[in-house]
Amino acid sequence: MSKALSICGRQIAPGSREIIEVPLPPLSTHSALHMPVHVIRGRREGPCLLVCAALHGDEINGIEIIRRLVGLSQLGRIRGTLIAIPIVNVYGFIHMSRYLPDRRDLNRSFPGSETGSLAGRLANLFMKEVVEKATYGIDLHTAAIHRDNFPQVRATLDDPETRRIAEAFHAPLVIDAALRPGTIREAAIEMNIPWLVYEAGEALRFDEVSIRAGVRGIVNVMREVGMLPKSRRKKTFVPRIVKSNFWMRAPQSGILRLTAALGASVSKGDTLGYVADPYGENEVHITAPDSGIIIGRTNLPLVHEGDAMIHLARFRDNASAGETVDAFQFELDPVEGSGLSGVEPIA
Ligand SMILES: [Zn+2]
Incomplete structure (x- = not known):
């Protein structure tokens, strides 16, 4: 018998696929607000991977990563469950802002509380209804407004399982990042959920290379943890750990x-x-x-x-890190690159 999975009181049966509209506190106009949560559950037992984006409402690359991810035909054959939330901070997204209407940063408000501020309540709801169901997590970010990040994974590499998925993601660069108080990563680690943050691109912009690398990275993690079959494709570069x-x-x-x-x-x-x-x-x-x-x-x-x-x-070896960066850029170049696709690139 497979374990029961329910979000907001709705059961998701093995072999089914649903979009659950999690109700949020409405806008001040009383307009109703929901957070759409995709749940794709395989027939066979396996891990539960959570992928979320736009905790910072203006960081939108991850929304497109999730759109492409949930459209992949392989997901019809997964083991376990993929939960994907394209927009966590719905309030910030509406205003093209990183923050919530109470000017708090949602990703500094975890684990939150039922009786706290709007940010704290949203964090608490997200923990209870979504994060607690996960066995692995990937949180998609970009740099803050007017800044750009080269595709990189941030994680706590002391933990062997986290390190395993951080390397499997196969972003060109990996940072053994210190934990920031109040982040969802800190709250997830507290619950022993191996957690990655993927940082790539700029706020309020789409970046094709960052998006492609993100989709591919999530699929790579799903292969690593046994949700999808292993790939026999040869890798063209080695991820480098930032010193x-x-x-x-x-x-x-x-x-x-x-x-x-x-x-x-x-x-x-x-x-x-x-x-x-x-x-x-x-x-x-x-x-x-x-x-x-x-x-x-x-x-x-x-x-x-x-x-x-x-x-x-x-890096320990700056020259080989440079080779990784070059190989990555060449492989995922929207015009020249051979890596991935079937998707019309965003120019
Ligand atoms: Zn962010």
Whole structure:
């Protein structure tokens, strides 16, 4: 007998597929609000993978990742259950905002409580109705507004099962990331649910390479944990673990011209850009303090002193990390690449 699975009182039988509309507190106009939850349950027993996106309401790459994921024909033959939620922070999404209407960050409000703030109640509802059913989790994010992230997985690599799925995802870069209080990752780890955060692209934008890598990564994890058959396809690169990472901050306020692209391999002393006043006077060169790879950057050319400009990652072997980045970009290039698809690329 398979274990019963129910969300908001609705039973999902083995071999069935449902979209459950989880009711949320309505808008102040009293307009009803729901969070759609896809549940795809195989006939055979297996793990329960939760994939969620837009906990930050303006981080929309993950919504498209889930749209493509739930359309895959292989899902008709899965073992276990896939639960996929394209938009967790429905309130923020409506306003194209990271936050909730109470200005709280949902991903700093876990595990929440039934009697807490709107953010706390939403977090609590999500934990009870969804996260508690999962045996693995993947949370899809992008960089914050005006910033861009090179596709990367963040996870707690001390835990062997988490490390196994983090490597299986096969993003080019993996960060052994410290836990931030109040995140869903922290709450899930508290419940011993191996959890990955996939960070790729920019808020309020679609990025085809990030989306493709995300869909492929989730499928790779499903293969690793036995929900789908293993692939015999040869991998073209080895994921690299970041040794350390830090943000370079603007040395002065002004107009920023970055000359180094996201994903670029840089050597210590390389010029990465300039900050000057609007007339181009008082120009300060920005040079790489160390060798590494640019895994995040701002796309906004206006900075105040201290603003984050470039997220630089160091590796045990910077050259081989650079090879991984190149192989990944080549493979998933929407025009040249051979990796995946059948989907019309977003330009
Ligand atoms: Zn986010």
